[in-house]
Amino acid sequence: MKPVSPGNWRPQGILDFEDRAWEALYETRESVCLTAGAGAGKTEFLAQKAAYLLQTAICPSPRRILAISFKRDAARNLSERLRRRCPDHGHRFVSLTFDAFAKSLLDQFRAAVPDGFRPSSDYRIVVAKRDEFVDFLKRHGHGNLKPKIFEDAVAETQLPLEDSRWNENARKLLQSYWDEQLRGGQRSLLTFAMINRLAERLIRDNDQIKRALQTTYPVVFLDEFQDTTIAQYQVLTAAFGNSRSVVTAVGDDKQKIMGWAGAMENSFHQFTADFKAVPVSLLSNWRAHADLVAVQQLIASRIDPTVEPVVARGRRAIDGSIAAIWQFDTREEEVDGIAQWIASQIDIGEVEPHRVSVLVRNYADRVEEEVAPIFATRGLSVRNVARIVGGEGGVAIQDLLNEELTEILMPFLRLAALRPNPDAWDLASTKMALMHEVESDDGPAGQKVTLRLEELIRTARLYLSENLPGDASAAGVTDMLIDTIGEKLIRQTTPAYERSHDFERVRAAFAALLAEALSEGGSWSDVLDRFDGIGQVPLMTVHKSKGLEFHTILFFGLDDRSWWSLKPANAEELKSFFVALTRAEQRAFFTCCSERGGPIAWLEEILGDMVPRVALS
Known part of the structure; x- marks a missing residue:
């Protein structure tokens, strides 16, 4: 396909950006540090900039753009947005999480890791647990050392340990931990922090790997940059620092919620200095309407009193209250009141079930047990997106929906169950082209892939016609799809x-x-909708809501006992609350009950008359 000249390029699928966004989009020679608040269109900006760079050949074929996001759903969202905006170049846009990027490097170049730190080929990814650190420290005579301090040391210390800033005793302790994790069992056990450390050393020690990355990816995007850890940032600088690669970092300090997990301090200042980046700030909120943005601004100003006013670009599409605190007497009344209200809104056609999210501070599994039976009496199905499926060591539902295997299999299932289905066809054909490394406009090769896709769909349709949902085996359907593709x-x-x-x-x-x-x-259509969560009310923690958006959000159990850590001095908790609040497009309600806990007085004082307390018992 012939490149478009930069002067003739036009954005696709949107009417406009604010002027500052265009400034950042057209900057292609220098790195950019783009700070943008909630609803500012960060994902759309990155998709449009990618389309501009690919369609104008400023990023020429076969070079690619590497987009690194903090969460899987953010990586998936960005990839899908680019595919819709720029389908002919989708294969040259690689969208990964930081952890997936580091893991791919380790898996591909594991043999290049020095013997002392090389994990077994069948290594297992584990989540670091406090009790395990406590046990390790006790066994090695350091029971008085706080486990979080040691955990941070593992994550923040570069390899080899001989080059670290720690004294001899500390280095020996760190070395013992690495030895146990790598060789203490039948296979190595690695946390993602350790994988990042191994990936960073791979790049730092191997100029060929570094050159390959810089040649393949002359353009790099970093989404939600405020939550980047020290280890992740050092992977980035090892790969692309002091190079010709142009990096665009996007994020918002007010939405930094991963400080407890090692997110960097002053990350934007550090990036701007290291990459000599051009700073740009966006001030629009395209997600929410003016009344809701005014409520969000109350919290934003508490986080940062110097924050610039946000311009609301969203349209209010509802009448009545858009924010209130609902007060109940008992827990049962609270849950039933929420269920009744959601059901009524669905019945009048105001909102679909999957566009209303119930947010909790933590313990989503416990809340699911409490609310699901009562919601069911109102005809509502609850989906706890944090619930693990697939047995021990399985995958959380939210993560599974963003897995590449799911993205490959589901379009085929949709095409087999429903016809016509243009969206599913676009997804399936894009995946087939990517897997066969064929461009959509590559005549004979592209036609061959299309014929293969049609053959796969016929096979899947025949299988589904012979195996109706009432008789079908989930394992059988999964095996059929994987074997067919x-x-x-x-x-x-x-x-x-x-x-x-x-x-x-x-x-x-x-x-x-x-x-x-x-x-x-x-029907099969009903089954696939349930798999995707369509028609179900999503239940999630405030952290899991990051990067998502809903028509209406309900903060469940907002009281001084359930949200005990939400205090004026706890900046990270306030930011988490702000992030969750900004997921709403139209409405945000807060529920509490006297039986569960008391009001959060200081928060209600901030919200003032904009968010009145309403007794619903």
Whole structure:
């Protein structure tokens, strides 16, 4: 396809950006540090900038753009946005999380890791637990050392440990931890912090790997940059620092919620200095309307009194209250009151179930047990997106929906169950082209891939016609899809599945969630909707809501006991609250009950008359 001249390029799918966004988009020679608040259109900006760079050949073929996000759903959202804006160049846009990027490097170049730190090929990814650090420190005579301090030291210390800033005793302790994790069992156990450390050393010690990355990716995007850890940032600087690669970092300090997990301090200042980046700030909120933005601004000003006023660009599409604190006497009244209200809004056509989110501070599994039965009496189905499917070591539902295997299989299922389905066809054809490394306008090769896609769909349709939902096996459907597309092809073209353990883990989780969807019967269309969460009310923690948006959000149990850490001096908790509040497009309500806890007086004082307390018992 012939490149578009930069002067003739036009954005696709949007009417406009604010002037500052265009300034950042057209800056292609220098790195950019773009600070942008909630609803400012950060994802759309990155998708449009990618389209501009690819369609004008400023990023020429076969070079690619690497987009690194903090969360999987953010990486998926950005990838899908680019595919819609720029379908002919989707194969040259690689959208990953920081952890997935580091893991892909380790899996591909594991043999280049020095012997003392090389993990087994079948290493297992684990989550660091406090009790395990306590046990380790006690066994090595350091029981008085706080486990969080040691955990941070593991994450922040570069390899080899001989070059670290710690004294001899500290280095020996760190070395013992690495030795146990790498060689203390039948296979190595690695946290993502350790994987980042190994990836950073790989790049730093191997100029060929560094040159390959810089040649492949002359353009790099960093989304939600405020939550980047020291280890992740050092992977970035090892790969692209002091190079010709142009990096665009996007984020908002008011939405920094991962300080507890090692997010950098002053990350934007550091990036601007290290990459000599051009600073740009966006001031629009395209998600929410003016009345809701005014409520959000109350919290933003508490986080940063110098914050610039935000210009609301969203349209108010509802009448009545857009924010209030609902007061109940008992827990049962609170849950039933929420369920009744959601059901009434669905009945009058105001909102769809999956566009209303119930947010909790933590313990989503416990809240699910409490609310699901009562919601069911009102005809509502609750989906706890944090629930693990696929047995021990499985995958959280929210993560599973963003897994590459799910993104490959679901369009085929949709095409087999429903026809016509243009969206599913676009997704399936894009995935097939990517897996076969064929460009959409590559005549004979592209036609061959299309014929192969049609053949796969016929096979899947025949299978579904012979196996109705009431009789179908989830494992059988999953196996059919993978065998039809080709497990070898899927794994060869998906770095995350290079190891059998990683692939089988996601495969089992996919089959498990499909089995749940099948258990409720209905048509294949109904089953696939349930798999995707359509028609279900999402339940999640405030942290899980990051990067998402909903028509209406409900903060469940906002009291001084459930949200005990939400205090004026706790900046990170206030930012988490702000992030959750800004997920709303139209309305945000807060519920509490006297039986569960008391009001959060200082917060209600900030919200003032804009968010009145309403007794609903």
